[in-house]
Amino acid sequence: MFAKPLNSIYVSMSSVAPPGFVVTLIPAFIENGKYFAAWQHEFFGTLLMILLTFSPGKWIGVGSQAFEWAVHACGVVAADKIGGGPHVNPSVSVCMFALGKCTYTEAVVRISGAMAGGLLTFPLAKVISDSLGLTPLGGPEYSADSLTGDASSGIYNEFFATFFLLVTIFVLNFEMNFGHYHYWIKQFSTAAAIRYLIVIFGASGPAMNPMLGTTWAVFASSGDHFPTDPVHYIVYWVASALGGLLASLLYVIYAGGTFFGYSIPLGPIKKGVPEVTVASKKKK
Numbered sequence: 227m228f229a230k231p232l233n234s235i236y237v238s239m240s241s242v243a244p245p246g247f248v249v250t251l252i253p254a255f256i257e258n259g260k261y262f263a264a265w266q267h268e269f270f271g272t273l274l275m276i277l278l279t280f281s282p283g284k285w286i287g288v289g290s291q292a293f294e295w296a297v298h299a300c301g302v303v304a305a306d307k308i309g310g311g312p313h314v315n316p317s318v319s320v321c322m323f324a325l326g327k328c329t330y331t332e333a334v335v336r337i338s339g340a341m342a343g344g345l346l347t348f349p350l351a352k353v354i355s356d357s358l359g360l361t362p363l364g365g366p367e368y369s370a371d372s373l374t375g376d377a378s379s380g381i382y383n384e385f386f387a388t389f390f391l392l393v394t395i396f397v398l399n400f401e402m403n404f405g406h407y408h409y410w411i412k413q414f415s416t417a418a419a420i421r422y423l424i425v426i427f428g429a430s431g432p433a434m435n436p437m438l439g440t441t442w443a444v445f446a447s448s449g450d451h452f453p454t455d456p457v458h459y460i461v462y463w464v465a466s467a468l469g470g471l472l473a474s475l476l477y478v479i480y481a482g483g484t485f486f487g488y489s490i491p492l493g494p495i496k497k498g499v500p501e502v503t504v505a506s507k508k509k510k
Contacts, residue, residue, distance in 0.1 A: 244349065244449050250342035253335045261332050263310075265339035271309025272343025272437065276363075277351060278305050284361045295421055302417035303410070314340050315435040316463070317388050317470040318395065324474045324486050337437075344441030349449060365442025366431020370457045380430040380461040385469035387427035387434040392473035394419040400481070436463040 254265035278301030287294035305314070313319045316337040323333040351363045370377035394416060404411040424432060433439035439462030443453045453459070478485045482494035 244345040244444060245451055246444070247342060247345045250338045250345065253338040256331060256335060261335040264332055265335050265342075267310040267312040268314060268336045268339025269343040271305055271312030272314045272340045273347045273350075274305035274309050275301070275314045276344065276347040276438075278302075280351070280363045280365075284363055285355070288361075295418075298421055299414055299417035302420060303413040306413055312336070312340070314343075314437070316340060316437050317435065317466045318392070320467050321392055321470040321474045324471060325478065326484055326487070340437045341441065344437045345444060348442060348445035352445075365446065366433035366439050366462070367442070367446070368430040368439075368458075368461050369455070377457045377461055380457070381465040383427040383430040383432050384434065384439075384461050384465040387423050387430075387432045388466040388469035389473045390423055391420065391434050392470045393477075396473065396477045400477075430461055433462055434466065436466050439463075439466075 254262050279298055282297040282301065283294045287297045306312070313322065313336050319328070319333045319336045319340075322328045323330055328336070348363070348365065354360065355362045368377075368380040370380070398412040398415055402408075402412060420434070423434060427434075431439065433442075439458070440453065443458060444451070447453075475485055475490070477483075478490050479493040479495065481496045484490075
């Protein structure tokens with residue numbers, strides 16, 4: 227009964243929206259919309275994050291690195307505060323699931339919301355820059371050496387950039403306490419770390435975020451298709467996720483807890499946490 231109308235709506239939306247956008251809407255309504263708020267936070271958080279952190283040096287802060295960095299930091303904080311504390315990063319969502327901080331379903335919904343935001347925001351940014359005569363925003367790009375096919379530098383960059391990003395998140399969010407001004411200090415500290423990692427691991431863009439790598443690639447292809455080169459996904463998704471998961475595993479060894487539902491027979495190193503003497507299954 228509803229098959230034809232729904233198919234017609236799907237075809238109509240697909241013809242005007244970026245490729246894959248309609249698919250990213252579906253998880254928002256899983257379990258009768260139980261996780262819709264999470265999807266919404268990721269969508270708007272991603273939109274704000276891209277507009278507010280990609281524009282420094284392009285639309286504002288041009289010619290002054292100090293001012294550019296300051297605006298970037300403010301953009302990171304504003305995107306988080308206004309967006310409701312989203313992950314805006316599939317690798318972060320995967321790590322939060324690995325640590326038991328969110329369910330598998332919620333992680334999928336958050337990743338979908340972030341992808342939806344990225345797919346729409348880059349075209350929106352182009353409309354803004356064209357309308358106001360501003361410098362077009364750029365994005366993370368990487369391709370293997372055309373002669374050797376070597377993608378090691380991109381893999382190395384995304385792996386370690388994401389690893390250190392997650393270490394920063396764990397330390398500032400789970401271990402440090404700055405008292406009354408905790409939120410503001412940890413958010414600006416996170417922004418500073420992100421900017422530093424962008425400079426250090428620049429060979430792959432860097433993205434430190436699979437969503438940014440792929441949604442920018444879709445936009446850069448004139449919005450026609452997702453990347454077809456497997457190297458793209460190895461660099462921006464596999465390497466990034468593995469870097470984050472290594473940081474998560476080391477955090478469990480340090481602080482205790484579980485990793486994908488399993489206790490680790492190492493640690494915890496942190497004082498005051500009972501030692502895990504037997505690896506036990508706690509499969510969800």
